[in-house]
Amino acid sequence: MASALRDRSSSAVVPSITADVLDHISIPAFLSAPAGTATWLYTTLAIVFGLLALEQSVYRYKKRHLPGDNWTIPIIGKFADSVKPTMEGYLRQWNSGALSALSVFNIFIVMASSNEYSRKILNSPTHAEPCLVYSAKQILRPDNWVFLTGKVHVEYRRVLNGLFTRKALGIYVGIQDQITRKYLKQWLADAAADPSPKPIMMTCRDLNMETSLRVFCGEHINDAAAREIGEKYWSITVALELVNFPLALPGTKVYRAIQCRKAALKHLENAAALSKKAMAAGKEPECMLGHWVRSMEEPTYKGRKDFSDLEMAMVVFSFLFASQDAMSSGLIYGFQHLTDHPEILAKVRAEQDRVRAGDYERPVTLEMLDAMPYLRAFVRESLRVKPPVTMVPYKTLKAFPISDDYTVPVGSMVIPSFYNSLHDPEVFPQPDTLEPERWLDPEGSANQNPKNYLVFGSGPHKCIGLEYAMMNMALVLADAVALMDFEHVRTEQSDKVQIIATLFPQDGCLMKFSPRVHA
Numbered sequence: 001m002a003s004a005l006r007d008r009s010s011s012a013v014v015p016s017i018t019a020d021v022l023d024h025i026s027i028p029a030f031l032s033a034p035a036g037t038a039t040w041l042y043t044t045l046a047i048v049f050g051l052l053a054l055e056q057s058v059y060r061y062k063k064r065h066l067p068g069d070n071w072t073i074p075i076i077g078k079f080a081d082s083v084k085p086t087m088e089g090y091l092r093q094w095n096s097g098a099l100s101a102l103s104v105f106n107i108f109i110v111m112a113s114s115n116e117y118s119r120k121i122l123n124s125p126t127h128a129e130p131c132l133v134y135s136a137k138q139i140l141r142p143d144n145w146v147f148l149t150g151k152v153h154v155e156y157r158r159v160l161n162g163l164f165t166r167k168a169l170g171i172y173v174g175i176q177d178q179i180t181r182k183y184l185k186q187w188l189a190d191a192a193a194d195p196s197p198k199p200i201m202m203t204c205r206d207l208n209m210e211t212s213l214r215v216f217c218g219e220h221i222n223d224a225a226a227r228e229i230g231e232k233y234w235s236i237t238v239a240l241e242l243v244n245f246p247l248a249l250p251g252t253k254v255y256r257a258i259q260c261r262k263a264a265l266k267h268l269e270n271a272a273a274l275s276k277k278a279m280a281a282g283k284e285p286e287c288m289l290g291h292w293v294r295s296m297e298e299p300t301y302k303g304r305k306d307f308s309d310l311e312m313a314m315v316v317f318s319f320l321f322a323s324q325d326a327m328s329s330g331l332i333y334g335f336q337h338l339t340d341h342p343e344i345l346a347k348v349r350a351e352q353d354r355v356r357a358g359d360y361e362r363p364v365t366l367e368m369l370d371a372m373p374y375l376r377a378f379v380r381e382s383l384r385v386k387p388p389v390t391m392v393p394y395k396t397l398k399a400f401p402i403s404d405d406y407t408v409p410v411g412s413m414v415i416p417s418f419y420n421s422l423h424d425p426e427v428f429p430q431p432d433t434l435e436p437e438r439w440l441d442p443e444g445s446a447n448q449n450p451k452n453y454l455v456f457g458s459g460p461h462k463c464i465g466l467e468y469a470m471m472n473m474a475l476v477l478a479d480a481v482a483l484m485d486f487e488h489v490r491t492e493q494s495d496k497v498q499i500i501a502t503l504f505p506q507d508g509c510l511m512k513f514s515p516r517v518h519a
């Protein structure tokens with residue numbers, strides 16, 4: 001058999017090359033080039049091969065014993081995976097080890113998937129700081145406050161925390177309720193005109209955008225400006241890939257995103273100026289900007305930072321940037337989870353009927369939301385099962401001894417991932433099951449292990465808007481359940497996840513809405 005193979009390979013498979021044949025083969029120019037050119041060429045090839053070998057050695061040296069490919073694809077590494085990430089791919093990476101390694105465009109990346117290591121990264125500001133994706137700096141502007149670190153960041157954030165106090169949330173809740181009702185009315189009118197099921201991906205995004213703009217800027221932003229920002233904002237979402245084409249040339253995603261930021265900042269700066277005028281004229285704060293300007297006038301604020309119109313606009317833009325995709329993802333899965341679990345929907349509805357006591361026109365207040373513990377538990381649980389943000393990229397400022405036997409090299413990307421913490425069976429038995437009840441027992445393992453709830457991160461950069469975000473999700477779902485009936489039309493893609501910065505059901509969540517008839 002072996003000799004037969006040898007025979008075949010020497011005669012039949014590889015045709016013999018005769019001088020005759022060679023006459024018809026054109027010799028590549030470089031092989032017949034003058035000696036000087038050939039030397040140059042061989043030198044270049046040697047350098048290229050040397051660099052490629054060096055790339056592999058550096059990767060292997062940094063990776064050491066961590067799980068991950070032993071060789072990286074030259075130059076691009078795992079770029080292809082990062083262009084079209086899948087949940088299955090991420091799960092494979094997270095489950096390959098509590099720490100695992102990969103490389104994209106020679107950026108060495110350590111992925112942390114356990115609660116211990118993810119929290120350690122988030123809470124070690126002297127070793128690692130957030131780096132978002134590369135395009136974020138181009139889109140937000142490098143001087144945006146979200147890129148501050150250390151003491152300056154703490155100081156800046158101290159002022160911004162004042163925008164999310166209970167007093168401030170009390171101003172926002174009325175605006176949220178009003179915009180939500182306007183949208184639900186429109187969804188019902190659209191459904192009456194065409195009752196076929198529709199994906200709610202874009203409708204939820206529009207609702208979130210208008211709510212955010214009105215909560216942040218109130219009437220200081222006009223309808224046309226709000227529409228322009230809403231329409232252009234999708235270009236920012238799609239530009240948030242892990243790795244983008246580095247130059248923001250016309251026609252690239254990042255270029256379009258930068259144009260959107262420029263338009264948005266112009267309108268937001270104008271809103272900040274109008275808000276200052278209104279407060280100076282003695283008006284009562286009716287939005288975040290108003291509340292902010294008023295708090296800067298208080299005697300206790302004296303000696304602290306004054307914010308220019310542009311700085312206020314950049315803060316508001318950072319809030320839009322940080323919230324739009326995550327809030328939309330949370331809300332869409334909120335609708336999907338509620339409809340797919342009729343027993344949970346029935347409990348949420350019973351709670352609404354109790355709190356509203358027959359008056360469905362009465363605007364929702366903070367006190368009413370306080371009286372809806374089951375709904376709030378549902379929101380918490382829905383975000384746990386499908387966390388909108390599954391990981392946040394950080395970069396190491398110095399060698400980071402993350403475990404006893406591994407130190408992340410300086411200048412690497414370290415990515416704390418939240419999914420495994422949120423699906424830890426020790427803390428959340430049957431972790432893939434949606435079970436709001438697990439949050440209702442103060443002694444239960446979910447409430448006893450708050451460190452596992454990484455939906456909003458942890459440490460100095462923990463989400464500043466978390467109370468507002470959960471309140472908004474609860475409020476929209478409360479109004480929807482109280483005022484509408486809805487049916488989720490399931491498809492094969494309903495349980496599959498697509499990742500566009502955050503998580504979404506692949507079919508966009510097809511819903512049919514109809515008005516609820518109260519008994």
Ligand code: HEM
Pocket residue numbers: 122130146157318319320322323326327330387388389392454455456457458459460461462463464465466468469470
């Ligand atoms: C469901 C909705 C939301 C989710 C899941 C979410 C999640 C997160 C996460 C995971 C982080 C990173 C935390 C870290 O590095 O430890 C973050 C940061 C941040 N979030 Fe949110 N977020 C949401 C809504 C919002 C909203 C509504 C706002 C503002 C109104 C907001 C503003 C921010 C800001 C400004 C940061 C950066 C904070 C800093 O660097 O100091 N987020 N968020």
